[in-house]
Amino acid sequence: MADEQTPQPPAPAAPGAPTPAPKAAAPGAAKPEAKAPPAPPGPPDQAPPAGVPAPAFVTALQAGLPGAVEQVSFWVGDWTVIVPGARLLEVSGFLRDTPGCLFTYLSDLTAVDWLARETKRFDIVLCLYSIPLRQRVRVKVRVAEGEAVPSVTGVWPAANWLEREVFDMFGIRFTGHPDLRRILMPDDWQGHPQRKDYPLEGPGELLMESPQDWLKARQAAVDADVK
Amino acid sequence: MQTDAPRPMFDTDELVINMGPQHPSTHGVLRLILRLDGERVVSCDPVIGYLHRGVEKLSENRDYTQIVLLTDRMDYVAAATNNLGYVETVEKLYGLEVPRRARYIRTILSELQRVASHLLWLGTHAADLGALTVLLFGLRERELVLDLFEEYCGARLTYNAMRIGGQPVDVPVGWDKKVLAFCDVQEQKLPEYEQLLTGNRIFMERTKAVGVISAADAVAVGLCGPPLRASGVYRDVRKDEPYAAYEEMEFDVPLGVAGDTYDRYLVRLEEFRQSLRIIRQAVQGLPEGPIMGKVPRLIKPPAGETYHAIEAPKGELGYFIASDGKSASPYRFRVRPPSFCNLQALPQLVKGHLVADVVALIGTIDIVLGEVDR
């Protein structure tokens, strides 16, 4: 299970570039998102308005680990801190153990694929909750294609399956994960379905009905591409 | 398992059995690879994904309004709470105000749903332990709940019962009386289940000290809902981060002590009573007013992202939605499924127990594979 960049086997000579445009209309050729509007470069990550003071855990984090917080954002009542991937473990440990933070509970760990963003394509989002202090914070790490993120399974064992799912769905690797393999998709699946450049249509019914015809059609498409 | 790290050869005296995906008590299509030493479980590796339908990916290509009925199909025995979590997340992201009456109706529906879901849990859990009668008793009362849902929204399983910004329909005439009557019936029937299970020596032997998990471990491994509370952790989204009309409701959060299967049973049984208490308050205090807030025809939240969680019958059900501000469908739609996170604790729970306990423990964490696999 290499870090697949090709979306699907039927897609002929899938380009690694994020904007594939296979013009061939062969049954095997998968269409990219046709109607979707051009993807935005990323979430705005709005800065907190002037009147809203940062909560104690954000200021504690900024003071405790200087330079770890790249940006603080606030939107519809949720606080988000954006940290560099290299310091994620440090920040996680700090947020879990420091009195005043105590984010002992990892609610969710997921990723977002901002395909059109130039620098770093993925956001890893950790939704943390503090059971004793009843507060939430999101930690966000920006990751480039092919870049690995330190696994937080050592800090929150709950991250185990969640990181597997992110690996399965986005192809983001987690270094130090005890058991990084696919979880929802079959083990021999190619591609990572939640990426925005993953084709929305499969090979269609022809593959099921007569694989021979499907192979011929695919070959024709490849030939046409070569010419 | 091509990606497995090289494993040592199987010992000759360990038996590897494959439980599921077609097995009577895996509650769907869960597959467990069990390594047994005699009947004792040495290790357990859950294999999931057999029911993966790509709900998240699908939702990223649907309108905000269309997604409501996709959420029905995740935890299909608790569709109303799935709806609730989703519509509230969008309302939070969009800054929509929901009328008070609609919030009350939502509360009633989600507590009725909790009762229905727990009834199904009780029945299947008991049936896994061999007490088939409880299953039938549970289903008998669940029918009553489904009848109430049918009268409210026309469906018995996948309700599609909520809209972004409010409720699609007002409560039917006389429905509130039927709900109160159901509460009375349910309250009378609870001792029947207890008579069959709570004091039953065999049931106690099968569940006490089985699958014990400490409070610290439960938090670390991400357990949520009744299993977390059974370990003595005070965590209920309804209390901690009130949503719908829970702020105005009076109820208690039952907590367990031992963190074993028996405590998880007791916690859920007490939740029945608390749910009925909430339903009664909400029905009796149902305010007058509109049921639908001011919602634009095309729902297109401004760019931004948010996470919002509710207390589903199975635990913390969270939705993470990122909007790009341009399209009428979410840019990223993520569900934090309680069953998925609870199932993650299963290998830890079953280690060292017998095959028969595996069945009891699958039952006690109350999973629905539709939600685990999405």
Added chain:
Amino acid sequence: MVEALILPLVKIVIVLVAVLVTVMYIVLLERKVQAWVQVRLGPMRVGPHGILQPLADVLKLFVKEDITPARADKWVFTAAPIIVLVPALIAFAVIPFAGDLTLFGLTIPGRIADVNVGLLYVISVAGIGIYGIILGGWSSNSKWALLGSLRSSAQLISYEIAVTMTLVTVIMLAGTLSMVGIVQAQLAKGWWFGFMQPVAFFIYFVGALAETNRAPFDLPEAEQELVAGFHTEYSGMRFAFYFLAEYANMIVVSTVATTLFLGGWLAPFPNVSWLSFLGLVPGWAWFMLKTFGFLYAFLWVRATFPRYRYDQLMRLGWKWLIPLAILNVVVTGLLKVLV
């Protein structure tokens, strides 16, 4: 000639047919009783109130494909269900269903044979059935079946000890191993042994549940855990044999219980004058009534209790029932000497 050959043959046929029909209808009764307990209706489609359901079931089992798994040990796989079924049926040979009947001037004993070691015969024949279960589970070449048969061999062997111990107390009271002799001893003493030996009766009942793999001791075939236990791989007729054997065994233990503890074919309260009309009911009817009462208890327990776990079952058998049964033997012996 008539008494030596034809009469026993006729009786064998009657008993065999009666047992098989009873098995069929016990299944129906079980489904009905369970349904009533669980606020359901049970089978209602075939015949009025589902009365013909057993016929449909039998027909279905007969015409179903009989699959032998590819990697099974074919001979053992075929033989195993027969090894289970035959002992269950031949155990009926010594059960006294009724007292002596007089028909056309001929005195017909209400049993197939009166062996002077009848009880010993029942115990030993019943012991053979375990082999069929072990062999069936082993020869299926399936892990679930193997687990099931391992469970059941351990379970049957441990509970046989407790059950046999309770029989010892009955033998001590009756002074005979003959089944007929035991009934007559109860008549002579004026007390059924179930009342003289309540502890033994209780242990026998629990042991009987375990011996016949019935709830709450139905671990060998716990469908929620082991799919179907030792008969996971069986289908069609051979599955039907296991099925028949299980219910035939239930009837065997019920008839033995009736004979040993409930006075066999005897009418209750022969000494109460105003109840003397009970004596008008023929002996075989009393026998059937008691047997069905016992069988009903089986069904009732099944609908009420959850299932034991394997280790708990073993603990119950070895730490409670067997010591209790041995103690009961000792106490009975002491009382017999002292009183």
